[in-house]
Amino acid sequence: MSNTDTEENKMAKPTYAELYTLTVKEAGLYFNIGIKKMRKLAEDNLGIFSVLSGNRYLIIRTKFEEYLCNNSTI
Template structure:
């Protein structure tokens, strides 16, 4: 059962997912993992949530954040 779930998650493109892990979001947004993790820590609740032991980036909200920011 777990194998089927991982296949489903891997098969879905990052642009189709609502939430992305740091490792998925870094290449999608062309931002380093370390920088993305720091942004997630600083903007918790704005575009990032902490689930278990990992940060998840809400893709649509992070896209808005990037559009409204002059510098990351």
């Protein structure tokens, strides 16, 4: 195994499914929801599945997945 193989494994970017929080844009891409709709959901559900970090909404992926399972429409 060469030295570059181990460096690439350390530097590999995690997939969205491995991340705990997602930005609004990342969550929209991952869940196939428009960015405007995703931002509105984050604003309306602050503390449920989203948090505000500075001026940025972050979506807690696992909690949003639960939210989707428990609601028939978004």
